[in-house]
Amino acid sequence: MRVTVSEACVGHGVCESLADDVFEVGDDGVSHVLLDPVPVGREDAVTGAVRACPAQALSTSA
Numbered sequence: 275m276r277v278t279v280s281e282a283c284v285g286h287g288v289c290e291s292l293a294d295d296v297f298e299v300g301d302d303g304v305s306h307v308l309l310d311p312v313p314v315g316r317e318d319a320v321t322g323a324v325r326a327c328p329a330q331a332l333s334t335s336a
């Protein structure tokens with residue numbers, strides 16, 4: 275799985291709070307993906323972050 279952050283990200287960090295090994299909100303105020311591809315063992319956490327993102331800024335692909 276790969277996960278990407280779109281321009282819709284407003285940086286409130288819900289994704290980071292759910293998977294801080296995968297996402298990090300940078301000094302630029304938006305989230306960055308730290309693990310690409312996402313390790314299999316973290317896919318459920320990333321899926322949860324995708325669902326939880328208030329801006330619907332996260333999307334996944336195979």
Ligand code: SF4
Pocket residue numbers: 279282283284285286287288289290297299304305326327328329330331332
């Ligand atoms: S939860 Fe969504 S809007 Fe918030 S920092 Fe993460 S990707 Fe950006």
